[in-house]
Amino acid sequence: MTISFSLAASVALHDNYHRIHLPPVPLPLPSRPSPPSSVSWSRRLTIVRFTCGFSDMDNNASSSLFPLHRCKTLHLVRHAQGIHNVEGEKDYKAYLSTELFDAHLTPLGWDQVDNLRKHVHACGLARKIDLVITSPLLRTMQTAAGVFGGESYADGVSAPPLMVANAGNSRRPAISSLNCPPLMAVEYCREHLGVHPCDKRRSISEYRHLFPAIDFSLIENNEDILWKADIREANEEVAARGMKFINWLWTRKEKEIAIVTHSGFLFHTLNMFGNDCHPVIKKEISKQGYHGIRVSSNQVLPGLEPITKASSLSSVPIQMSLQALN
Known part of the structure; x- marks a missing residue:
């Protein structure tokens, strides 16, 4: 089952992965570099986090970032x-x-x-x-x-x-x-x-x-x-x-x-x-x-x-x- 709910970013949870849709509203670029956790992109992107659920793989989890239009x-x-x-x-x-x-x-x-x-x-x-x-x-x-x-x-x-x-x-x-x-x-x-x-x-x-x-x-x-x-x-x-x-x-x-x-x-x-x-x-x-x-x-x-x-x-x-x- 896919569960969607609305927060600052819409998050979809499905078994072994998380998908985050950042809001499509353009956001102002920061005057100085922001930490990775900040939402500072100026266009809509998709973040996919690889969360396999195996303890021996926790250190290998990674994130990928793709423009939604692609x-x-x-x-x-x-x-x-x-x-x-x-x-x-x-x-x-x-x-x-x-x-x-x-x-x-x-x-x-x-x-x-x-x-x-x-x-x-x-x-x-x-x-x-x-x-x-x-x-x-x-x-x-x-x-x-x-x-x-x-x-x-x-x-x-x-x-x-x-x-x-x-x-x-x-x-x-x-x-x-x-x-x-x-x-x-x-x-x-x-x-x-x-x-x-x-x-x-x-x-x-x-x-x-x-x-x-x-x-x-x-x-x-x-x-x-x-x-x-x-x-x-x-x-x-x-x-x-x-x-x-x-x-x-x-x-x-x-x-x-x-x-x-x-x-x-x-x-x-x-x-x-x-x-x-x-x-x-x-x-x-x-x-x-x-x-x-x-x-x-x-x-x-x-x-x-x-x-x-x-x-x-x-x-x-x-x-x-x-x-x-x-």
């Missing part, structure tokens, strides 16, 4: 339960089945989508999101449209539907693109590539018919040339692709971005962070589920509550900070 907040969402998850839990070899090609969501998966949608609207997050980025696979786009899309689509509405009725055997009504953030499909955040048919995408021309209002302009090839039937992408390659994705995010102007992706992609990408943390913390970062992880340019500050098993679905906030340039 921060992005990412809301990570692992797709809801797909048919491949159900079959793969019964028999791992099922992942090799061509019947699971571009796996769609199960009825339970759609229930998870509905529950997360209620949450993002109830907490006000739906109004804050500037952009939704989704992996271009059926299960992630179904999740993205269901969670962040408009209300049910009705004939006579001028805007194209975000998702057409019964897309991917969903037995769901069409979803409107009205009053929702833009959705964009990006290949960088796909699941492990190769071998497993469930991770192979359809043609973009087919997706455009199923999801008319999703932006596919950044995907260069209509057919899936990245997926190889006999070569499975190595974990290190997934991690490297994830870092390219993170670097690409810095080219975007949006500050609050939701990313609908896959557990394997999240696991290997986030595993690239936290090398300067205690091994126990590093291990927590590498788990299948994440909650309240904060990423800056040089450290990861985790909240240690695992999520995202096949029976649950949640969004995960991450704040990326880039140090001020000279």
Whole structure:
């Protein structure tokens, strides 16, 4: 849980870190140097204190200072339960089945989508999101449209539907693109590539018919040339692709971005962070589920509550900070 209250500075407490927002009102510069405890900055900054909670790490606690305008907040969402998850839990070899090609969501998966949608609207997050980025696979786009899309689509509405009725055997009504953030499909955040048919995408021309209002302009090839039937992408390659994705995010102007992706992609990408943390913390970062992880340019500050098993679905906030340039 995050607790916020108003003092001279607004302080947010979350498990293993403290975040302090200094007031945005410009303050006069002191006539002589002030001690470090004085609030003397003339613009809004974010202070992050690394407080891991381990006694043997107390002497290693450190502080980082970042201008707030150089921060992005990412809301990570692992797709809801797909048919491949159900079959793969019964028999791992099922992942090799061509019947699971571009796996769609199960009825339970759609229930998870509905529950997360209620949450993002109830907490006000739906109004804050500037952009939704989704992996271009059926299960992630179904999740993205269901969670962040408009209300049910009705004939006579001028805007194209975000998702057409019964897309991917969903037995769901069409979803409107009205009053929702833009959705964009990006290949960088796909699941492990190769071998497993469930991770192979359809043609973009087919997706455009199923999801008319999703932006596919950044995907260069209509057919899936990245997926190889006999070569499975190595974990290190997934991690490297994830870092390219993170670097690409810095080219975007949006500050609050939701990313609908896959557990394997999240696991290997986030595993690239936290090398300067205690091994126990590093291990927590590498788990299948994440909650309240904060990423800056040089450290990861985790909240240690695992999520995202096949029976649950949640969004995960991450704040990326880039140090001020000279």
